[in-house]
Amino acid sequence: MTGEVALAVLLLGPLLAALGCLLAGRQGSTVALLALIAGAAAVVVLWDGMLRTGPIEVRLGGWGAPLGIVLRADGLAVGFLAAAVVVMGAVWAVARHDFATPRARDVFWPSSMLLWGALNAIMVSRDLFNLYVGLELLTLTAVAMVALGRGPGAIEAALRYVLYALMGSLVYLLGVVLVYHGHGTLDLDRIAAGRSGADALALGLMTAGLAIKTALFPFHAWLPPAHAGAPSPASALLSALVPKAGFVMLVRLWFEAMPDATPPAALAVMAALGAGAILHGGLMALRQERLKQILAYSTVAQLGYLFVMFPLVGGAGAGTAGAAEAWAGTQIGAFSHALAKAAVFLCAALWIRAIGSDRLADLAGLARAMPLSCFAFGMAAVSLMGLPPSGGFIAKYLVMRASFELGLPGWGLVLAAGGLLAAAYFYRPLAALFAREPPRVQRTPRLLEAVPLALALAAAALGVLSQPAYDLLQAGAPAYARGIGP
Amino acid sequence: MTGSVVLFVVTASALIGIGLWGFLVQAHLLRRVLAFNVVGSGLFLLFGALGWRGGGVDPVPQALVITGIVVALAATAVALWLVGRFAEETGRADLPEDRREDRQEKSSAGGRP
């Protein structure tokens, strides 16, 4: 029951808070803070409860599948719930100073709460259609945030985002219709229990739709302008959290609902798209002149990392220790990317406040004026490059080791190349920050600079305290990702 | 499966195809939003036709379709206002990558008259 209450706080809390923000106007941030505190407490309760009694399941309205909707907080979900509340908290602290005008304030606070609520709903939902509604909510709030951007490209970016998202959701929904036709249910576990001739096409359609929404290469064209064009605190949310929702849905589909409908070739295609994302995103990031664009292309590349897991967890290695390593490594990578990417975008937010630009040339010498945030940027970059000591390193190490253990070293080498590319494209902003001439800056409170630092430290700490994260991820993981056979 | 079910399933699939084609080939943003709505209603119709039995439709798909219609409206509204705002700023109703004239201008600027 405590688990159910905690879940209710995380699902209904943000939505109520959004309504509260809408009504509170000027006091929006205070309402959001209260919801965040409650949410953080709820995450702690869930985490603890889950480690003691296993995944927490709630049958909404008491109905249960197939008629009703089932929610389940497993290790994967709780991990993302935790990452979301941490990132939201950090963004709150910076956004409080950033969104000062009535319009920005009145749109941002309710939208951010809705975005958080939608994320939470997606992480725990076990129902394909409910996931669709959650994903639409997430997309529309994300579009609202992009449209808040002040740059000339923001409207165009939001427009492109919405067009891609519209098509993505319809294609996904088409798959859902076929699943319902073939299985007579929308519940992930019940789908897993049966088989239907429609599964392959349905999975293909749903995957294509979600790939568009997750900006998986080659469907990524909408992401960089959107994430670079949004106001920076919003970019932190968009880049760190939003694409993870589609990723989690893909993982649930491929490894929980339809593990039998996924031939090795399909798994390899997913990983190949991931590899394409790593290389293309990395090379594009190298060519950008604005920090936020570098970070946005970096997100494209980093999302690719997550898909390299597919042939390692499924396929021939399913059930081995290698599969378990790839699974945990990838999810730890997703968490640390969330923390580190939020950190770098919040750094960008502070710097744009301070010097009014995010061109690399204008950032020159900032290390002297704003050492704390530059240090935070460096640490977060280290995690994103996958260098120790950081969560990003543990992630890369585990997945690479799995790829060698399973006799598929090619995928591991792609990760290694991606790490080098990341080092290359982060080197340019880092070197710029370190240049000699200090720019003229507006004073930034030290406490504000500590916010990205805290996130970067958390990403680094994930590299040292990865055992708890590993244990968490094993709770409720599919059998073949726990190293105990399919 | 009765003849009418087949008919509706085929029609719904065709509607999806028509809409999808429109969405993919057209540049005018309003037309693309319109095409999106054609795909949507075709998809909903498919859902209903597959759940059709004699006098009515499975209530679960019915409810899901109603939800879907509302969600599609929400997305359409956002998209259309965005298009309007985009046109206000740029005077255009198509995205730069879809402009044929641009491509021609570019290629002619590239040295080939």
Next chain:
Amino acid sequence: MTVLFDLVLCALMLLAALAAIGGRGLFRATVFFVAYGITVALAWVRLGAIDVALAEAAIGAGLTGLLLLGAVARLRRAGAPEFPVRAGLVPALAAAGVAGATGWVALRVPGAGGLWTEAGEALPLSGVENPVTAVLLNFRAWDTLLESIVLLAALLAVWALAREEEWEAPVGPPLHARPGGVLEGMARLLPPVGIVVGVFLVWAGASQPGGAFQGGTVLAAVGLIAALAGLVALPRPDSGSWRTALAAGPAVFLLVGASGLALGGLLLFPPDWAKAMILTVEVFLTLSIAATLALLVLGPPQPRRMP
């Protein structure tokens, strides 16, 4: 006979869709789209799904058509090619492939039979007699709750498009109906009728087709006409009372859903109280949906020239 009717209906749908996609002129395409929506609503009637038919007619054809028409007006001066830019084999094949594969699989793969039985068995416990309403507001209430929030999120996204200095202005384009004109007369006549219809749709939704979304749409339409005639002043986005109207429905839904925790589970409606709880939710939800839809059609606040 029915087969013939079905054939004609399907042919009409396809023709209307083709005309909407390929018709010359934006205005004409939009009109064909509305016509298409009406034929689709008819198809739903034919399938015996009156709830969906109402939703499709009111929202899919009506409101969407209204939004499209508004956009056509706004885009009159915007440049864009009228004809396909990427006409070629690849998009055609992609579209045909998706559609063909879907249709083929849908026909070839035997259906699992859906959830008729489960829904029928659970209906007596749901507190309402209309199975669609039971699914929407009880079995899958979480979907519907999120859906009402989706509308709100869309409104926020539309409002995000306002320019900073316009935030104080009323929403929507400047309207000016001629005093004493036809519009005003109609606007005076329609609201009472519309409100009655809207309320009936909600009330009836418990046992017959209809419900909060259909009712809310009718109310929104009434409100829009009244606003168009200048009978109702358009609100500013920071208006407290309007925001309360927007939030009331989802808020009541959320609170009722949360109160389920005390009764045994999240979003739980005990059979004895279910009807009262669902009706309470529906009443407030209708109000909020009406307000949200109307504001979605009106769009972001826009500048007004001083008269």
Next chain:
Amino acid sequence: MNALPVVILLTSLLPAAVTFFLPQEQHAWRNGLNLGGAVIKLGLVVVLMGAVAEGIEPEARLPLAPGLDLVLRADDLSLLFVSLSAFLWLLTTVYAISYFGEKPELSRFFGFFSLCVAATTGLALSGTLITFFVFFELLTLSTWPLVAHKQDDQSLAAARSYVLYALPGSVAVLVAIIWLEGLVGTVAFAAPPDLSGVDRWSLTLIFVLFVGGLGVKAAIVPLHGWLPGAMAAPAPVSSLLHAVAVVKAGAFGIVRVVYDIFGVARVQELGLGTPLAVVASVTILWGSVRALQQMELKKRLAYSTVSQVSYIVLGTALAGPFGTIGGLVHLVHQGIMKITLFFCAGLYDERAGARRIEQLDGLGQRMPWTSAAFSVGAMGMIGLPPIAGFVSKVYLGVGAVQSGELWVLAVLGASTLLNAAYFLPLLWRIWFLPPQTEGIGATPIPFAAVDERVPGLVVPAMLTALTSVAAGLFAASAFSPLGWATLIAGGAYSP
């Protein structure tokens, strides 16, 4: 006792963490913190040495994921390196405090400085391959801001080229580690893995990846390109870089790979010993030749490092206890002698403005202590008795004979001649040529105003010079570097 390695690591890690957040003006706190950490560390290392000498090998372990533990463990090889770094860190800290005075950005500098030393310590005390890699990367990252510290174009370019070389090297090491672990499971140094089931080609490739990746840091030709540029860094950084931190980490890693992963016998069986010796020899000669061509003092010293560090690799590549001892002991000897030279180069630059070799003319008169220390270091590098370098070369020579690789003797001979050729002219200029008071070679500081008397700079240089003499004179003692290296070699060749 098991916590001791962790505590030793913390003596540099904690000062690093605190120093970053100290305001620039808090000189006393910063200096106290860093000196205190260094002194405590040296004391603890002595305690640890006693423990290891008694046969105890303390170990601490932090699990990160199944099959992935961070292990800190002290054995005799790690102690050789950790004692060198502890001793030289203390002296370098003293030197750096005087060198920088109250210049800007010192909190950043000392933060990364301590972090760099923490990484070296962790690397020395690593018990598993992956732990080694974690600290190896920490070293790469913490060195970058030190090289770039001056923030001028030259430093930034040097830092850039450093990363450009180091990161691909790291990737090679990581791939090698993961490949190996995929074949034989987690690799711990205390229990070398059983490689008998692994095919020859995989092992050879893994070995090449290891040596290639570590060789970047050890500046093996042709992977040495970053090192000469890195002399753009401030003198204390160069001292640390060339004596203990980066190049030594690479050499130490190669030693670990050869002795504690593959084993000398398997390296020979795979036929990898001789190629490694050849690469090392080429590096030795090439570095010396290039050093000869340099007219800037620090550049000449940098190429000398390229050459000298490969003595360690050479010793490792020779099968046989004497070669091993020669290589291991040079790990320490080269560090002590090279740091002396860089301390002195910093003194010449800072106190006399002399950077080019012709500017050294006659400086022996104004800077006798510095020049004496410099001379000891230079003669040690040439291999003149009784300085430490002599011991190294003797053992390497005997090792070459022992393993039947007689051509190595020729390399050693040629290298000694080259060493003499690029060091002796310096000593000649310093002691015997008259000062250039005007003209091209003249120093920016008037000759008469040159004053070396800054105890914080001169005393460390004198101490390291004395130590390198003592290491040669008392080589026979059990606690001399030679004694310790003999102990390790005994372990490597015991059945």
